[in-house]
Amino acid sequence: WLRRAALQGHKDAQYWLGDCYYHGVGVPQDLVTAVRWMKRSARSGSMNARATLGKWLLPRGYLPASLLNPSQGEVWLVLAAEQGDSEARQVLGEVVVEA
Numbered sequence: 001w002l003r004r005a006a007l008q009g010h011k012d013a014q015y016w017l018g019d020c021y022y023h024g025v026g027v028p029q030d031l032v033t034a035v036r037w038m039k040r041s042a043r044s045g046s047m048n049a050r051a052t053l054g055k056w057l058l059p060r061g062y063l064p065a066s067l068l069n070p071s072q073g074e075v076w077l078v079l080a081a082e083q084g085d086s087e088a089r090q091v092l093g094e095v096v097v098e099a
Contacts (some may be wrong), residue, residue: 014041050083
């Protein structure tokens with residue numbers, strides 16, 4: 001049912017399906033597929049997906065180097081922060097301090 005809802009465009013289902021693929025819960029772990037679903041959810045406006053994807057795309061140990069995209073990660077974090085996500089604001093602050 002989760003996959004069906006995600007395919008129908010439900011942003012929360014897309015988020016949770018991405019999370020399942022990231023952690024390998026109920027499906028084989030697949031980071032490429034996890035990122036793909038998280039992006040779909042983020043593009044649909046999910047604050048949680050934007051914050052999660054933003055963190056994943058930064059070089060912080062969430063993803064292998066081949067999947068990192070720090071500039072895109074920062075964009076997603078800014079969008080999540082603008083929606084009120086406090087953790088996204090915190091991570092952005094850390095990125096600025098690290099720069």
